[in-house]
Amino acid sequence: MRYFLAAALLLSSPAGAVDWTPIAGVQALGGAHFFRGDRGSVSGNADAVFAPAIRLNDSWFLLPSVRSTYEGTRRVLDILGTGTSIEQRMEHKAAFRAIWADPSSRWRLKPGLSYKASLLKETRDEDWGDGLFDERLWTIGAEAELLTREPHSIRASLDWFQASYPNYTSLESLAAVQFQGQPVARELVGDKVLDRDGARMGLAFDVPVSERVRLDAGLSSVWSRYDRQRIVNEGGQFDAAKREDFLTSVSLAARMPHEWNADLKALASLSFGAGVMSSNQNGYDASRGRFLPRFYDYREFSVTPSVKLLIGPAREAVAVDLSLGWRRRAYGRRPAQDGAGVYNGGPLSTTEWSWAGTLTYPIVKRFSLVFTLERVSATSNQRFERFYRYAYEATSALAGFRWDW
Amino acid sequence: MPPVRALFLAALLCAAGSVRAAVLREASGLVQVRAAGADGWRPAGKTPRPVSEGDGVRTGFNARALVEFNGGSKLEAAGNAHFSVEADAPGHVSVNALFGTVRVSASASGGRSVSVRTPTCVVRARGDRVVFRATVAGGGSATIEVAEGTAGVEDNRGASVLLxxxxxxxxxxxGLHAPTAAPTPVQARKNDLLAIMRRELGFELGRDADFAAAARESRRSERELGRALVDADGLRVRVEEYVVRPSADRLALVVMNGRSDGLSYWSWAGTFDRALPLNLEPVFAGLALSGSAATPWTVTDYAATIANAASSLVERGSGGHQVDVNGNADPLDDVAGGGAAFKTIFDRWGLYADGRLKRGYTGVALQSYNDQTASTTNDPLTGAALAGALPVVVLSNSFPDAASARRVYLESYGDGTSITREELAVEFGGGVAPRASFGSTDRNMELRYSYSGKTIRIVLPSNAPAVTRQIP
Structure with a gap:
């Protein structure tokens, strides 16, 4: 009853005080993915988003949103070294954000929460919902934004999250129960070892440097605590301490718009990125009795120049996006292995070159054809590739449409 | 005062009134003025205050400034705007709008000229009364909207249009784009809402990217460690390999497999003659072959097990001691390279299927497996008498499929039973690899043990059986 009254009050607000507008978009692409020369099956990707944007009054806004994606054709920016060519993925997310944006204030405050279900189907015996790496993610948090010179601003956010993998339980913990009396499990073994919670902190700003250059910068850090995963010690056994990861990334992009004439404009960008993973977890190569301290730690750097060309009248311009990417990741304490798996000293590193081109061709208002071609080439000093490919070439070719409301 | 002089003074005063300077009539929030020729900006201070030709005015966030010009024209600047007065004469007012939004209400009657210059166009008032809004964005592009009357817009190339x-x-x-209908207040409000919310939706997706990156790293590590593989049938098999240390002198190397139909494992558990070091690297390195000198520790007992919930095959050895196999009398167990080569040889050994002895041997301080005595009526480990004599066994192996990397070891027993061990090299991503890839380090090995109609399947992520192999 109370909810009914609240809804009635909301709807009976002075005319014009509450208004809403839908934001929606659908993209559907079909195509093929090639990995080390092997072609995966021809499939498609789809992405749909719907968000009824609501203005309660001049200060308060609500933004509930739902988004669903399906990926049948892998993108080259995804994890590629897995060789599961039939991988399919679905994600469904519902989010709700309230926004306080009083016109008399430079501040905007935005509390929000979200829930996302990620479903993966990697082998032919996995059904939707049974995927080993299916994930459920809850987040709740808030962002504070300080408008500097509209539309530029500084944003700081803090979110708490909980990620669970309902289909992932460590085999060792299951074995401890099933094969009791056998020496098949260690003490302190955890069960839901991938489940984690933690916090995400973000700081971002964009600022015009001159009339022709704008800078975008961001810093974010995700702290993850694995409550069921103990630290592996030098003897390959578990200590009481639990795993904690910090994944921090920094980005800086210079964006330079240029206009030759009404029918030819460009937005050139040069982006730099750095990422640091710091984990207290170690590794242990059991068949060699080799302790691998700080196994997950890495540093990553990337440079991405790109250009977006807009050809034709502004409202129906053909867009051509071209980008080139370079990325290098080095695992500071993880030694590389030779083809037989023998550790040969130097830290493992990977280098990736990628390029991508997308053509967006408007057909009618809000409806465009989209063509995308992506290619990545990766090299590494890691020669042991029994489980994961570190050196590969992959290509994705996709075509379809996009509709925006 | 003589009437003529008084009249002259009155005329002068009237003239002065008609050419008075523009006035900053209202200012709220942060409003600054830069005097013509000056470098610095100063607060506008108390209003009204005069604004002269060449003076600049700018407003801060959410601020507002209202300037009144000669002839009654007015310019109202919203927050974050910047403009300067170019000309302010009785018949001619001109403003340079540099950034932000200004709203102008003017009259061009009586030959007056009122214009607003932006980086890309000039807007001129036409007729008795006109109200228009000019918004200058980054890069100089401008949007002009007419709320009342008529305005002429001329771009930098000389093209013009009447709005x-x-x-x-x-x-x-x-230059000029095609004129369109200006949004109604309701539409403008909706567009404003849409712009704010599209931006927010973009931020929402950005936050998603951080969480997705963390999840991706988590999955990637599991794959790099070989914990999520695909077997020879293209089905998911999860693998975990680890070491268990039940006591200081014992260790077990375990490979656990998980499939949709349950768990299976391979393990090698050894008992040593002394406590082992924390670092097991030298221990594993010397398990199959000690090297040119005996290792400080010796495996005295071991059990190698393949099992699932329904069945098990266990190989047990005891009485382990290190022997220089290049120095014994058996040339067949020599290790290439000459010199001393120490291996652990077990005096007692047995193979058990579901707990039942299939074959075994015994000996005393064996120096070579040639000297072993095959077990027939007693358990080699416990010495207990068996219910019946062990059947004879014939061992063979074959490659049943010329195209694929598949090898079959067969133990045929005289009592009609058999144990089959099938080795398959698994293709990356699933399926059986081609025959040529047998032994390749790029491939995982899948073992299938069959006994009494039951099969135990194990995918091995490493060469664990070779590392721990005790019996040739």
Whole structure:
């Protein structure tokens, strides 16, 4: 009853005080993915988003949103070294954000929460919902934004999250129960070892440097605590301490718009990125009795120049996006292995070159054809590739449409 | 005062009144003025205050400034705007709008000229009364909207257009775009909402990217460690390999497999003659072959097990001691390279299927497996008498499929039973690899043990059986 009254009050607000507008978009692409020369099956990707944007009054806004994606054709920016060519993925997310944006204030405050279900189907015996790496993610948090010179601003956010993998339980913990009396499990073994919670902190700003250059910068850090995963010690056994990861990334992009004439404009960008993973977890190569301290730690750097060309009248311009990417990741304490798996000293590193081109061709208002071609080439000093490919070439070719409301 | 002089003074005063300077009539929030020729900006201070030709005015966030010009024209600047007064004469007012939004209400009657210059166009008032809004964005592009009357817009190339009430036009470096209908207040409000919320939706997706990156790293590590593989049938098999240390002198190397139909494992558990070091690297390195000198520790007992919930095959050895196999009398167990080569040889050994002895041997301080005595009526480990004599066994192996990497070891027993061990090299991503890839380090090995109609399947992520192999 109370909810009914609240809804009635909301709807009976002075005319014009509450208004809403839908934001929606659908993209559907079909195509093929090639990995080390092997072609995966021809499939498609789809992405749909719907968000009824609501203005309660001049200060308060609500933004509930739902988004669903399906990926049948892998993108080259995804994890590629897995060789599961039939991988399919679905994600469904519902989010709700309230926004306080009083016109008399430079501040905007935005509390929000979200829930996302990620479903993966990697082998032919996995059904939707049974995927080993299916994930459920809850987040709740808030962002504070300080408008500097509209539309530029500084944003700081803090979110708490909980990620669970309902289909992932460590085999060792299951074995401890099933094969009791056998020496098949260690003490302190955890069960839901991938489940984690933690916090995400973000700081971002964009600022015009001159009339022709704008800078975008961001810093974010995700702290993850694995409550069921103990630290592996030098003897390959578990200590009481639990795993904690910090994944921090920094980005800086210079964006330079240029206009030759009404029918030819460009937005050139040069982006730099750095990422640091710091984990207290170690590794242990059991068949060699080799302790691998700080196994997950890495540093990553990337440079991405790109250009977006807009050809034709502004409202129906053909867009051509071209980008080139370079990325290098080095695992500071993880030694590389030779083809037989023998550790040969130097830290493992990977280098990736990628390029991508997308053509967006408007057909009618809000409806465009989209063509995308992506290619990545990766090299590494890691020669042991029994489980994961570190050196590969992959290509994705996709075509379809996009509709925006 | 003589009447003539008084009349002259009155005329002068009237003239002065008609050419008075523009006035900053209202200022709220942060409003600054820069005097013509000056470098610095100063707060506007108390209003009204005069604004002269060449003076600049700018407003801060959410601020507002209202300037009144000669002839009654007015310019109202919203927050974050910047403009300067170019000319302010009785018949001619001109403003340079540099950034932000200004709203102008003017009259061009009586030959007066009122214009607003932007980086990409000039807007001129036409007729008795006109109200228009000019918004200058980054890069100089401008949007002009006419709320009342008529305004002329001319771009930098000389092209011009007349806008009437309710029309808007965008102008950029390339010139005038086609005029369109200006949004109604309701539409404008909706567009404003849409712009804010699209931006927020973009931020929402950005936050998603951080969480997705963390999840991706988590999955990637599991794959790099070989914990999520695909077997020879293309089915998911999860693998975990680890070491268990039940006591200081014992260790077990375990490979656990998980499939949709349950768990299976391979393990090698050894008992040593002394406590082992924390670092097991030298221990594993010397398990199959000690090297040119005996290792400080010796495996005295071991059990190698393949099992699932329904069945098990266990190989047990005891009485382990290190022997220089290149120095014994058996040339067949020599290790290439000459010199001393120490291996652990077990005096007692047995193979058990579901707990039942299939074959075994015994000996005393064996120096070579040639000297072993095959077990027949007693358990080699416990010495207990068996219910019946062990059947004879014939061992063979074959490659049943010329195209694929598949090898079959067969133990045929005289009692009609058999144990089959099938080795398959698994293709990356699933399926059986081609025959040529047998032994390749790029491939995982899948073992299938069959006994009494039951099969135990194990995918091995490493060469664990070779590392721990005790019996040739």
């Amino acid at each position: 009437t009430k309710g029309e808007r036009i965008e102008v950029d470096l390339a």
